[in-house]
Amino acid sequence: MISATTSPELLLPVGTREMLEAAVKNGADAVYFGVPHWNARGRTEDFTFDDVRDMIRYARIRGVRTFLAMNVLVFERELWELPEFLEKIISLEPDAFIIQDIGLARLIRAIAPQQEIHASTQMTLASAEGVNLVKSIGFNRAVLARELSVKEIAAIKGGTDLELEVFIHGALCVSYSGQCLTSENFGGRSANRGQCAQSCRLPYRIFVDGKEFRDTDAQYLFSTRDLCALPKLDELEEIGVNSLKVEGRLKSPEYVAAVSRAYRKALNQIPLDSKDMEPLEVLFSRGLNTGWLDGDNHQELVNGTFSNHHGMALGQVAKTDRGQIIVALDESVGSTYPQPGDGILFENAALGVSIGSRLYAAQVTHLPHPKRGEPKYLRMEFGRDFDTRQIAVGMQVYRNDSPALERELRKTFTDRNLEERIPVNMVLSGKIGEPLKLTMSDGLHHSAEVVAETPLEAARNSENRSKNEADKALHDLAQKELSGLSATAYQLKHLDIQVDRGAFIPGKVLRTLRQNAAEKLDEIRCQWKVLSPKADDGKAFLESTRAKFKSGASTSGTTFASATPVTDAKHPIISVLVRNPDQIAALKGLDIDRVIMDFDWGVKYDESLQQIRDFGFKAGMATLRIHKPGESHYLKNILRLCPDFALVRNLGALSILKESGIPLTGDYSLNAANSASYDWLLSQGLSTLHPSWDLNSTQLFDLLENIDGQRLELTLHQYMPAFHSEYCAFARALTTGRRFPECGKICTKHKVEILDHKGERHFLQSDAECRNTLFVGKPQSALKLLPKLNAAGVNHYRLEMLTEDAETVRRKVVIYTQAIRGKITIEDAIREAGIQEKYGLSEGQLFNESTWQDRKK
Structure with missing residues (x-):
C-alpha cells in the first residue's frame, strides 16, 4: 500500500476482488463497491455478504476506507422488505453508504443512527443550498454533480460545512445523474435502478426545421469524452474538496491500478511523465479532457x-x-x-x-x-x-x-515482492522460566502482544558459545523467523530483542508468535465503532410514517391548506403546463384550475401571469431542474412576482423557496419513489408531490396504499424528458461556439429534432440556463389509469404542453378535461388524443411491467 501524504481522499471504484487489490496496492485511500443486489452498476459482479465482509476487512487492515454503493431509487414494496437486509449489511461494518433515495437514507438512519451516509451524485446536488438541505436528513457527505466548474465547486464549499466529493476521472454522463430517463424510455432499463443502457453512446441524426442537417461531424451527438482532472488537482485541493472520486466499476483491474498510481503520484506532488499518462489513454479512453471543471466547452x-x-x-x-x-x-x-x-x-x-x-x-x-x-x-x-x-x-x-502494458500493471497487485506494506516494530522479550512475549506495533497507536504457550528454557550448549556468538545467533534466528510477513499486510521495520542470554528459542515458537501477533494486529486495526443496527427500529419508522399519512398529520407541521385547498375526488384539480406565452390564450374558458409557466430564456412572465389570473386560473411558475451557484435569478423572479404557487424541481430551489410563503408543489425530478421520501419532501413545505417517473403503475399504486392520494399529483399527458444536460447539442452540432453567447442562441432560431436508431424522432429544447432536454417524440398518456387513480384518492392531475400551437393545445386540453370530469369515456379520450399526435401516443413506463435481467449473470 502506498501511503497518502496529502489531504484529499483518493476514492477508487471496485467491481471485482482483483479491482479492490489493484486499488489498495496502488494508492487508494478509499474504495466503493455495490451492495449485493442493490447498486447503480447492475452489470458489475454481485458480491455475496461473505465477499463484502472479507473485502471490508482486507481494506480496513490496510487503512483503506470502504463505501457501499446503494445509489438507486427504492420502491414502496421494496422499502418495507429492507430493514432486515440493512441490519445485516450494516453489521458488516462499512465506513459509509452512498445513497440516492431520501427514504432509504432515513431508513438507514432509523436502523443505525451513527451509520455514515453519503448523498450520491444521483441526487443532483449542484448548489450549497441543496447540499445543506440534505444535511438535515443526516448525510455526512455530498457527491456533487459532475457538471460543476472548479469555480462553482469553490462557491459550494464556501457555503457548506458538509464534506464534498468530486469526480476526477472516468466516463462522463451527458445527462445530469438522477435526471436521465433516456435509458428507460428508449430501452426499458432505468438508469436510476442501476441498468443504464448507455443510450447516449448511440448514433443520432439531426433534423433542423424538418430537414436533415448533414453539415456536421457529430453523429454521436451525445457521447462525451472521458474526464481527466489531473490538470485541476491543485485547484481542487486548494478549495478543500474532501474526496476525489474515480468512475469505473465496469473497467478492468489494470485500469484501476493505472489510474490509482497516476493520481496518487500527483497528489503526493511527484511530477508525472508520459509513462504515467500512457495507460490512462491506452487501457480505456474516449479522449481525455477536464469535462466541466473549466466551464462549458460544448465543442x-x-x-x-x-x-x-x-x-x-x-x-x-x-x-x-x-x-x-x-x-x-x-x-x-x-x-x-x-x-x-x-x-x-x-x-x-x-x-x-x-x-x-x-x-x-x-x-x-x-x-x-x-x-x-x-x-x-x-x-x-x-x-x-x-x-x-x-x-x-x-x-x-x-x-x-497493449498486452505488455497490462502485464506490467498487473504485477503491481499480484507480485508480492512489489507490494508496499505497513511497517511494524517488534519487541521480543522474555526471561528463562517465563513465557516468551512478542509485541508488534504499527506506529499508529495499534499494538498487539502475544505470549508463547510454554516457558522459555535455557539452551543446553550455551556455555560453549561466546556472548557475541549467542547474541548474533539469536538475532539472526529472530530476524529470519519474525520478518516472514509476506502473507500479511506488514513488513518488519525494526526488531528489539530483550531476551535472557542463554535462552533457547525454537524457530517454530517464533513463527507461531509472529503469526498470532499479525492476526491480533489485524483484529485491532479492524476494530469499528459500535453501531448496533436494529431492523425493528426501521420497521417502527416505516409504520410511523404510514400512520402519519393515514391520520393526515404528515409533513411535520406543514399544513396542506396553506398551499393548495384539499378538494374531493368529484372535482379533481387540473393543471396545464405551458412552455410559451402564446399557448395561454388557448386555455381561456376551459374547465381547468391552474396554469404553470415554464418559459425559455428571456421570456417575460409578468403579462402572462396576469393573463392567467384574468382567465380565472391559479398562476404558477416552474423552477429549473438544476440549481447551481450564481443561478438564483430565476428564483428571485418567482419571489418578486409572487405567483399563486411554484412548481419545485430541485432541492436547491426547495431550500430557497420553502420559507417564502409561496405555496409549493414538487415535481417528478425530486425522485420520490416511496412513502419515506414523500413524507420528508412534503415536510419541507410541498403541498403535493409528483412521483418519480421510474415507477410503473403497480409500483405507483403500492405507493398510494401508504400515502395520502390527495398529496400526489400525476401527469396524465406529457412528452417524457429523456436527457437533461448541461451540454448544448444545439451549439455543438449547429455552431462552432464553445458556450453562450458564442452560440448566437441558435436554439431560439430553429426547431431541432433528433432521429434515433429505431427511426423515432424526438424534440430538442433548451431552458433558461441553456441546458438541453431531449423530449421523447411520442407523448405518454396515463388515461387508462384514471379510474383507478380516482379510486385511490388522487385528485391532482397535470397536462404538459411542449411546442404545440394554440389550437392544438386547446384540443388536447379539452379531450383530457372531459375525460377527467367524466364527460367522455376513457376509450374515446385515448382515441381522440392519439389523433392529435404527430408521432402517435405511448403508454410509456407506467405500463411497463417487465424487469430487465443482465444475461451475463
Whole structure:
C-alpha cells in the first residue's frame, strides 16, 4: 500500500476482488463497491455478504476506507422488505453508504443512527443550498454533480460545512445523474435502478426545421469524452474538496491500478511523465479532457465522431508502402511508442470506416529529405492476414490496447515482492522460566502482544558459545523467523530483542508468535465503532410514517391548506403546463384550475401571469431542474412576482423557496419513489408531490396504499424528458461556439429534432440556463389509469404542453378535461388524443411491467 501524504481522499471504484487489490496496492485511500443486489452498476459482479465482509476487512487492515454503493431509487414494496437486509449489511461494518433515495437514507438512519451516509451524485446536488438541505436528513457527505466548474465547486464549499466529493476521472454522463430517463424510455432499463443502457453512446441524426442537417461531424451527438482532472488537482485541493472520486466499476483491474498510481503520484506532488499518462489513454479512453471543471466547452466535451474506446491518438497515416504503413506522429505522443502486440485502430470517421489489427513491428523513421519542423514518423508492420490496402492516407491512427502494458500493471497487485506494506516494530522479550512475549506495533497507536504457550528454557550448549556468538545467533534466528510477513499486510521495520542470554528459542515458537501477533494486529486495526443496527427500529419508522399519512398529520407541521385547498375526488384539480406565452390564450374558458409557466430564456412572465389570473386560473411558475451557484435569478423572479404557487424541481430551489410563503408543489425530478421520501419532501413545505417517473403503475399504486392520494399529483399527458444536460447539442452540432453567447442562441432560431436508431424522432429544447432536454417524440398518456387513480384518492392531475400551437393545445386540453370530469369515456379520450399526435401516443413506463435481467449473470 502506498501511503497518502496529502489531504484529499483518493476514492477508487471496485467491481471485482482483483479491482479492490489493484486499488489498495496502488494508492487508494478509499474504495466503493455495490451492495449485493442493490447498486447503480447492475452489470458489475454481485458480491455475496461473505465477499463484502472479507473485502471490508482486507481494506480496513490496510487503512483503506470502504463505501457501499446503494445509489438507486427504492420502491414502496421494496422499502418495507429492507430493514432486515440493512441490519445485516450494516453489521458488516462499512465506513459509509452512498445513497440516492431520501427514504432509504432515513431508513438507514432509523436502523443505525451513527451509520455514515453519503448523498450520491444521483441526487443532483449542484448548489450549497441543496447540499445543506440534505444535511438535515443526516448525510455526512455530498457527491456533487459532475457538471460543476472548479469555480462553482469553490462557491459550494464556501457555503457548506458538509464534506464534498468530486469526480476526477472516468466516463462522463451527458445527462445530469438522477435526471436521465433516456435509458428507460428508449430501452426499458432505468438508469436510476442501476441498468443504464448507455443510450447516449448511440448514433443520432439531426433534423433542423424538418430537414436533415448533414453539415456536421457529430453523429454521436451525445457521447462525451472521458474526464481527466489531473490538470485541476491543485485547484481542487486548494478549495478543500474532501474526496476525489474515480468512475469505473465496469473497467478492468489494470485500469484501476493505472489510474490509482497516476493520481496518487500527483497528489503526493511527484511530477508525472508520459509513462504515467500512457495507460490512462491506452487501457480505456474516449479522449481525455477536464469535462466541466473549466466551464462549458460544448465543442470539446463531445467529439461526436465516435462513442467507443479509442485509446491514445498516434497521428495520421502519411503513406502506405509495400505492406507497411507510415504514420505521422502527433507531438503529444512523446516517447511512448506502440510495442509489438499492441492493438492499432485506423479510422475515417467521415466515411464510417474503422479497422483494427495487432502490431507486428514498429520503428521511428523519417521520410526522404525531411523538412525542418516536420513530425516524427512511425513505420508499422502487421501480420500477413492484414490487408494494408484498406488503409488510406489521412486516416486517424490510435493505439487502443497493449498486452505488455497490462502485464506490467498487473504485477503491481499480484507480485508480492512489489507490494508496499505497513511497517511494524517488534519487541521480543522474555526471561528463562517465563513465557516468551512478542509485541508488534504499527506506529499508529495499534499494538498487539502475544505470549508463547510454554516457558522459555535455557539452551543446553550455551556455555560453549561466546556472548557475541549467542547474541548474533539469536538475532539472526529472530530476524529470519519474525520478518516472514509476506502473507500479511506488514513488513518488519525494526526488531528489539530483550531476551535472557542463554535462552533457547525454537524457530517454530517464533513463527507461531509472529503469526498470532499479525492476526491480533489485524483484529485491532479492524476494530469499528459500535453501531448496533436494529431492523425493528426501521420497521417502527416505516409504520410511523404510514400512520402519519393515514391520520393526515404528515409533513411535520406543514399544513396542506396553506398551499393548495384539499378538494374531493368529484372535482379533481387540473393543471396545464405551458412552455410559451402564446399557448395561454388557448386555455381561456376551459374547465381547468391552474396554469404553470415554464418559459425559455428571456421570456417575460409578468403579462402572462396576469393573463392567467384574468382567465380565472391559479398562476404558477416552474423552477429549473438544476440549481447551481450564481443561478438564483430565476428564483428571485418567482419571489418578486409572487405567483399563486411554484412548481419545485430541485432541492436547491426547495431550500430557497420553502420559507417564502409561496405555496409549493414538487415535481417528478425530486425522485420520490416511496412513502419515506414523500413524507420528508412534503415536510419541507410541498403541498403535493409528483412521483418519480421510474415507477410503473403497480409500483405507483403500492405507493398510494401508504400515502395520502390527495398529496400526489400525476401527469396524465406529457412528452417524457429523456436527457437533461448541461451540454448544448444545439451549439455543438449547429455552431462552432464553445458556450453562450458564442452560440448566437441558435436554439431560439430553429426547431431541432433528433432521429434515433429505431427511426423515432424526438424534440430538442433548451431552458433558461441553456441546458438541453431531449423530449421523447411520442407523448405518454396515463388515461387508462384514471379510474383507478380516482379510486385511490388522487385528485391532482397535470397536462404538459411542449411546442404545440394554440389550437392544438386547446384540443388536447379539452379531450383530457372531459375525460377527467367524466364527460367522455376513457376509450374515446385515448382515441381522440392519439389523433392529435404527430408521432402517435405511448403508454410509456407506467405500463411497463417487465424487469430487465443482465444475461451475463
